[in-house]
Amino acid sequence: MIPYLARLLDIRFKNGIVPRDWKKVIFVPIQKEGDRSVVKNNRSVSLTSVVCKQMEHVIAGYVRQVWGDRDWLHGEQHVFSLGYSCESHIITVCQDISDSLDEAARLDAIIIDFSKDFDLVMTGCFKKS
Numbered sequence: 001m002i003p004y005l006a007r008l009l010d011i012r013f014k015n016g017i018v019p020r021d022w023k024k025v026i027f028v029p030i031q032k033e034g035d036r037s038v039v040k041n042n043r044s045v046s047l048t049s050v051v052c053k054q055m056e057h058v059i060a061g062y063v064r065q066v067w068g069d070r071d072w073l074h075g076e077q078h079v080f081s082l083g084y085s086c087e088s089h090i091i092t093v094c095q096d097i098s099d100s101l102d103e104a105a106r107l108d109a110i111i112i113d114f115s116k117d118f119d120l121v122m123t124g125c126f127k128k129s
Helices: 002-015 050-069 086-102
Strands: 026-031 042-047 107-113 121-127
Touching: 002 050, 086 107
Parallel strands: none
Antiparallel strands: 026 042, 107 121
8 A cells, every 4th residue: 555655645746736635624623621612722633634644744754854964953953853752852951950950050941832822832941151
């Protein structure tokens, strides 16, 4: 099955055409908190075709490879890096905070809360030298 799927994706990439069925999305509300009937208490999850998800996986792998080959990613980059995750990022941030407290060093942090949009909190820490 994989050779056929690979050939199908290859044809689609070369033609630059995405079939209409691949673009169909079903949005399913997932309750975050409170009353389910209040829109802001829900987040939507999009269900797309399996083939479309495979195409996304192929594109993400290609982007990861190109960026890695061209050394565009910082060594501590967690996005698009194999073996890294949200959890490893949080551990790194906590370790940076702990190290700065141990060394009585200043630590600047930028915290961006995207929880209303993405149902998660992204953080970034930068050490002052």
